[in-house]
Amino acid sequence: MAEAIDRVGFVRATRTLTPTIRLIEIEPVDGFVAPTPGSHLDVSVMIGDRPDVRSYSVVGPCADGAYRIAVKRLEASRGGSAYMWSLAPGSRLAHSAPGNHFGLTLGRPDYLLLAGGIGVTPIFSHALALQRAGARFRLVYACRSRSDLALADELRGEIGDRLEIVIGEERGRVDVAGEIARLDADGEVYVCGPIGMLETARRAWAESGRPPDRLRFETFGASGRWPAVPxxxxxxxxxxxxxxxxxxxxxxxxxxxxxxxxxxxxxxxxxxxxxxxxxxxxxxxxxxxxxxxxxxxxxxxxxxxxxxxxxxxxxxxxxxx
Ligand SMILES: Cc1cc2nc3c(=O)[nH]c(=O)nc-3n(C[C@H](O)[C@H](O)[C@H](O)COP(=O)(O)OP(=O)(O)OC[C@H]3O[C@@H](n4cnc5c(N)ncnc54)[C@H](O)[C@@H]3O)c2cc1C
Structure with missing residues (x-):
């Protein structure tokens, strides 16, 4: 369910994190609602001359009262991400209050966080919250190439060697079944990444015989195995x-x-x-x-x-x- 786009904000700053990922700081005009870990904002974008809505996970707790989102520019797309990339400091945008379909449950004895590519954005917030709660956790962050890594230095600074980076070009795929096997029997997994990673995690989780509700995931939409054709x-x-x-x-x-x-x-x-x-x-x-x-x-x-x-x-x- 989409959130109501009933707020206005201004872009305070942008920072290019990778050749295709840009961090955008949004200063809300209508008051700041503190995001919970895993929250996203729904944002009004223009696709040509038609308004549409896209969602972006809030990166971190945003303790200074400005929302931070990181947007990956997609080439094969209708243009929502390109619109977000066209925003510059001072640009106005309409957005929702933070909504959350990927909330973090504290109190488990162990956590595995799995991020693939731009899926790192909600996982970043989960990692910081677990670190602050003194929880036991690991974050495995997979990217195709080193130049795709976003927020890795910030993560390393915050969570140190709880972060493991897997670069596909150098080390191949994450051993998801092996990671699950290392997790405490009452542990919980949070996954956000491409469809292949989610499917692998679902399969490995089912094979491990663990309770289905302890595997939590968020999808960003629609990447497939084949290009979109008419x-x-x-x-x-x-x-x-x-x-x-x-x-x-x-x-x-x-x-x-x-x-x-x-x-x-x-x-x-x-x-x-x-x-x-x-x-x-x-x-x-x-x-x-x-x-x-x-x-x-x-x-x-x-x-x-x-x-x-x-x-x-x-x-x-x-x-x-
Ligand atoms: C809760 C949530 C959080 C999100 N957080 C982030 C985030 O932190 N950062 C981020 O960059 N993105 C995030 N997204 C994704 C974001 O909302 C947009 O979907 C993304 O920016 C792409 O928008 P677009 O208009 O450029 O591409 P779209 O046109 O929406 O295309 C997106 C994908 O869909 C495929 N596609 C394109 N056209 C079609 C079609 N006609 N039918 C089916 N599939 C198609 C494309 O191949 C592409 O892989 C999030 C999404 C959700 C739901």
Whole structure:
């Protein structure tokens, strides 16, 4: 559920952290609401001449009353992140109060924090909060290359050797199952990273037999295994044929064509917008974290908010209700 965009702030400063990640400090005009670890702001962005909303995790406790967010500029995108990169000191932006779907539960005997790429932003706040609480934890931060590392020096300064950095080009992938095996039996894991990392963590967690609710994760949306391409969507029950451009989600295309949809999170977590698949010419790029591996392989349904077709056509049924 999106937060209400009912506040205004001004950009106080920006700092380029990596060639594609920029830190933006936002000074709120309507009063500062202290973020809890894992919070995000919803921000109004302009996509061409149309307003839209993007979410950005708050980086750190922001003790000086200014929100800090770090935005990764995506090339293959509709343009929300590029808009954020166009902001300069003095720019005005409309935003929400901090909302949190990735809150930290204190009091566990042990924690594993797993961050992949820009997924470090909420994990940064979790790490600082655990450090301040004197909790036992480790943070494994994976990036493709050393030049992608953001906030690593700040993290090292705050949490020292509790931070382990895994650079894909140098050391390959994180041994997620091994990391989970090292965790106390009553420990908790927090993961934020690309879909592959989330799926690996979910699989390893299930295989470890630990309680499902002790694995907590946040997805940033929609990165898939294949690039976004345009495709045709047929809904025989409604007699509709819809063109889904590369720059529009299936859900947005369905709603724009007047199909009544039920949706909530719009980032592949809740499964409310899933529809049954009747036919396919191509492969389904399942970009959600709602369906299990077996359900994705069975291809009976897809989450229309994030998943796409890499191919030419899909035939869907309407929701069973
Ligand atoms: C709770 C939360 C916290 C977040 N925190 C951060 C953060 O700290 N830093 C940060 O940089 N980002 C964060 N994000 C992501 C951010 O909100 C934006 O999604 C991101 O900036 C990309 O916006 P965009 O318009 O540039 O790209 P989009 O167009 O939204 O594209 C994003 C991804 O979706 C894919 N995609 C593009 N078009 C489509 C389409 N038509 N259908 C399906 N998929 C498509 C792209 O391949 C790309 O991987 C967060 C998201 C959430 C939900």
């Amino acid at each position: 495709f045709a969507l047929k809904i025989p029950r409604l007699g509709k044929e819809i063109h889904v451009p590369a720059t529009q989600s299936l859900l947005d295309a369905l709603e724009a064509a007047g199909v009544e949809m039920i949706a909530d999170c719009r980032r592949g977590e809740c499964g409310l917008c899933a529809l049954p698949i009747l036919g396919l010419n191509g492969v389904v790029d399942h970009r959600d974290v709602f369906f299990s591996d077996a359900e994705k392989a069975a291809n009976a349904k897809l989450c229309t908010c994030v998943s796409r077709v890499y191919g030419s056509e899909i035939t869907l049924d309407t929701p069973d209700r």
